Structure formats: C-alpha cells, structure tokens
Amino acid sequence: MSLELFLVLGAGLFSIGLFGALTQQSVVMLMMGLELMINGIVVAAAAFWYHVAPSAADGQVLVVVVIAAMAVEMAVGFAVVTAIFRARDVDMTDMAADLRG
Amino acid sequence: MLSAVLAWVFGVLALVSGALVFRLDSMARVTFALLASFLFVAGEVLLLGLGYLGAVIILMMVMEMVIMAVFMIMYMMNPAGLMPMAMFHNTRGAAGIAGGVFVASALGILLVDWPRRAGRPPxxxxxxxxxxxxxxxxxxxxxxxxxxxxxxxxxxxxxxxxxxxxxxxxxxxxxxxxxxxxxxxxx
Structure with missing residues (x-):
C-alpha cells in the first residue's frame, strides 16, 4: 500500500475513535475511543517511517513514544475512574460535569 | 504481492473491528473487538518491516486488553451482553465532528505533496x-x-x-x- 493509503487508514481509525470518545457515556468506553485514536497514530507513524525516512530511526522512536503514551493513558485513566467511583459512585461522563463552565 | 493483499485485508479489518467497538452489545466483546483492531494494526507494522515494534504491540495489547476487560466488567453494566446496550450522547454532533475530521485529514493526505523516500531501511x-x-x-x-x-x-x-x-x-x-x-x- 502507498503512504497515502496508510495515512487514510490512520485517519479512519482516528475518526472512529474520536466518534467513540465524544459519544460514549461510560468513562471506560470513552477511554476505548482514545485508545483507538492512538492506534491510528501508530499505523500512520510506522507508514511514515517506511515511506518517507526509513534510513533514520526517528519514525520508530515516534512509534515507541506513542505506545508508551497509550500505556500511560490507560493506567491513569483507570486510576481516575477508580478514584471518582470511590468518591462519588460515578462511572458516567454526564455525572462528572463539575468543570462545565 | 502477498504483502500488498495482506496490508489491504489488515487495514479493512482494523477499521471494521474498530467500528465494532462502538456497535457491539457486550463489554467483553467490545474489549476483544478493540484488541482485534490493535492486532491488525500490529500486522500492518510487521508488514512494514518493523518486527520488534509489531511484536511489542501484539504482546502489550493482549495484556492491556485483558486487564481492560477486567475493569470493564468491574465498572460496566451488562458485561455478558444479554441486553442491548446503547449509552450514547450527542450522537449526531459527534458523527459530524468525526466525519469532518476524517474528510479534512483525508483531503490533506491526498492533496499534500509528500516528500520522496530518502534512503533505504537498515x-x-x-x-x-x-x-x-x-x-x-x-x-x-x-x-x-x-x-x-x-x-x-x-x-x-x-x-x-x-x-x-x-x-x-x-x-x-x-x-x-x-x-x-x-x-x-x-x-
């Protein structure tokens, strides 16, 4: 596949994840949407490395950083869900709208 | 030739299983649909010649999604999928935003004059x-x-x-x- 097709695949995964992150009421499902968005970035970064600058390792390093960000997002997300569930019995985004301005 | 076919198949399957994440009725099935999407993306990464990163993605995502399944069943109703599950809000606005983002990025991808490939993979x-x-x-x-x-x-x-x-x-x-x-x- 060409670079453009890989990038369109990444954009598709990103948009599906964005749709999920915006629509889901459950905080855990919202995090699944975020993970899907990062998934799209992984495939785009790998394709960019292969099709644009394969001789430099920077594209691979970007994939490593993105995977680490994915793990951090998941761990912190679940810790926040646990904390807010313990404090207020909240597991839905609509019940945690304290910061609505 | 085979790798081109596989890349297409993996790409389409990654998109389909990604969309299934927000269509299925059970939390456990949703988690494994997300895992499938990750695995197909890892397949693309492997096809691009990044053996180590592809293996890391596969191993990490299998573990991460199994942990996620435990959390899902902890926090969510309907873990077994016995009833339809619809927990959306603002579906139309979100579909507009997500569709707009996809169209804008796809236009950018197709219109930009990407740089030529510099060098060869090590x-x-x-x-x-x-x-x-x-x-x-x-x-x-x-x-x-x-x-x-x-x-x-x-x-x-x-x-x-x-x-x-x-x-x-x-x-x-x-x-x-x-x-x-x-x-x-x-x-």
Missing part, C-alpha cells in the same frame, strides 16, 4: 532503533522513563482508598490514625 531496524534510543534519542528515552515512573506514583496515589494523609491529617501529625476500625489496620 538491514536490522531493531538494531537501529536500539542504537537511536541509547544514543541520539537518549533524552526521549529518559523522558519516557520519567513519565512512566510519574505514572506509577500518580496511579497508586489516585487508586489508594485511604492513604496516610487520610489517616494522620494533612500535616501527618495526628497522634492516632483516624481509622473507621481502630487497630492499625488501614480500613
């Missing part, structure tokens, strides 16, 4: 990655390590039910811990 990309991380990209690696360590501390602090500040006061000077059940057990 014989061993994993070795190149290791040398970059331990050499020129050492600062990236150190920042990642620090971020991961901060994550460990922050997640433990957030997830702790009652920490020492709850028991001994904000300045940690209380003579006796304020436990619901006395006896030194952190209740």
């Amino acid at each position: 014989a061993d990309p994993t070795r190149a990655l290791g040398e970059a991380l331990m050499g020129g990209q050492m600062l990236t690696m150190m920042t990642l390590g620090l971020a991961l360590f901060a994550t460990i501390v922050a997640t433990v602090v957030l997830a702790t039910h009652r920490g020492r500040y709850d028991r001994f006061g904000d300045d940690l000077r209380a003579d006796r811990p304020a436990d619901p059940v006395p006896g030194g057990v952190d209740g």
